[in-house]
Amino acid sequence: MASKQIQCEICFKEYAVGYCKTCGHIGDACVDIHNTGKVFQTHSVIMHEAVNVHEDDRENPKVIIRDASEERCKQHATERAIFLCTRHDTMICGRCLHSEHLSCGKEVVDLLREVGSIDCEKVNTMKSLLMEVKNEILLLKDDAENSKENFKTNADNCAQECIELGIKIKQRVDELTNVLIDEITKKHNENESTYSRITRTYNEKITWCENEERKIDQFVHNNMAGYLYLLSRKFDKGVSDVRSNLREIKHKHTFKRFEFKENRVILKCVFEDLEDVCEHQDEVTGSDDGSVNDVFEPTTEIQKTRRELTALSHKAKEYLDKSIKERLTVEAELKRTKADLNRVEKEIIDN
Template sequence: MASKQIQCEMCSNENAIGYCKTCGYLGETCIDIHKIGKMFKTHNVSLNEENNDNPKITMRDITEERCKQHPTERTIFLCKNHDSVICGRCLHSEHHSCIKEVVDLLHGDINIDCDKVNTMKSLFNELKADILFLKDEAEHSKESYKNNADQCVEDCMELRNKIIQRVDELTSSIKDGIRERYEENINTFSHITKMCDEKIKWCDNEEIKIDDFVDNKMAGRLFLVSRHFEKEVSDARSHLKEIKHIHTFKGIGFKENKVILKCVFEDLEEVCEQHEEVTGSDDGHANDVVAFITEINKTRRELTALLKKARNELDESEKARQSLSDELKQVKQDLDKSEKTRQSLCGKLKQVKQDLDKSEKARMDIEAELKGTKEDLNRVERERVIMPAKFPHIEDHLNFKLSLNDFVLYRESTDWNS
């Protein structure tokens, strides 16, 4: 059993103070309508005890709830496409195209799966274990970095004692920086703790719901919860990982710069160095403090010698630059000569182009003449073909004349021989 506040199932504008066996839970206005409306005379309405604003409501499975659009119908189907529970009238009127994605919640397969319940609760336990681990880790880091910050403050004060008149302002600034980093770690701890408490509370609430559904044999509600259960747990884990990345503890390291400290003792220059160290890794777990410090073991005199050496190198570089400048000047002169040569070649190329243009013109003229000659030849050929057809007797006459000439020649040759 569980107590909760629900709304009127007819208007959804008021808290329920009564129950109608036909319409479901009713608010005060809807109960008054039941009293005076003719169509509600056959409805059986009962009021909650003392009209309490927070009545104790008996939990019912999802298949016993009434449809908001059709109060006389029960929600016995689940539309996966719209992720909503619907009644039979909704199925036929608004979800007809989703018929393949509709689940019958009264089907025999929709029951309490003990293995699934155990799996869900097991995942909750694992999630809570991860949360508690992160919380304990944050608690440990809080104490560790508190000692770290205190130690840094002590080191800072020791340095202040060495050069007390010249570093008061600097040490104060360093202390503020340390305290600021420490406050950031406290805020980080608060964020992590708050998030962990919220996630544990959410896990407990979800476990209570699952237990209530199992105790009351509400397979439908348990089925609805299980559909998104793994995604919700995955989202919670992702949130944990995100918290690990965003809220990281920062360690503060303090280190005396011995090189500059030597210079301080030489000319009382102010010297101090605040070293910041950040913890965290790709998987979000705290690691040991890592410091990246470039140590310079040189005094000011040694640095002066290095500066002189650097100046000499700069002079050599200037000489090399001058040499390169001279070479560049020579290259420029060569380029000028090349430009003149290029212009001369361009002139010759232009002349060659003109000669080519003339040759192309002559070629085109010859081609035109050849075309005319070809047309004349074709015309003569056509006439040669047409002439025998027009004058066939000329051809016969020519053939007869050729035969007569052959005969005369034959006779002459015969007479000559005899």
């Protein structure tokens, strides 16, 4: 694994450019000392190689490349971690093995003995498995992207259907409202016609009264007793006719009052039914057991309207009442039959 800039473990002033199996990481100056100093002639120095690194490591192209068995023990810096304790899942050195991991026994792996060379077959198997997992991930990712688009389209379609349903309900409400308004307008027009007829008749009768009153005043003023006598002969009948017409108008030509009253019970039922006009069904593309395309079963579809169900309920009640009456009749007949049987048995016994 690539490592970023590491300090020299001898002078701690430079970045390491090599690795001494005895001293650890060493910088340029310490490398020169290792090459010239007699004391270091027995030390083995490995220079770092320049390799392609991650973009974040470009400022330090020299990185350490070494195998796991060449790593230093975390507890003993001068020792190499050449053992793997599988029980504790940790790299250890010989000193750790003898001091802390003797009880682990066969669970300690000697990397120098067990891992001598790269097992190409194992590498190929691992890479093949990784490729399979990668392909599965890509397929699931494509599935998720397709599902996202499909369910977005589904959501848009559902929203549009809801809008269309709202328009349809509004149209029906407008139709029913218009029927009510037409009925109200019709009654209002009838009242207008009634008012016109009453007003016309009243005007005619007022005109008759005024004409008769003017004649009386004229005859009296001119001392025309004869015409006044002739007028009086038809006067009572005329007044009687007017009053008769007024009574007829009062009872025959009446105004029709109209009021708008909400039936709150029915209105509540309507609102409740609107909640059941359409139902939400959940569809999922996966489940806990790994199956796909699971769909929740929809509720039973309602085939009857409230009026139809009410009519069926009335019929069922009538049928039940009829059945009860027939049952009572049969029970009464059975009682009579049983009484007759008892009477016959008693007569046989007496004889």
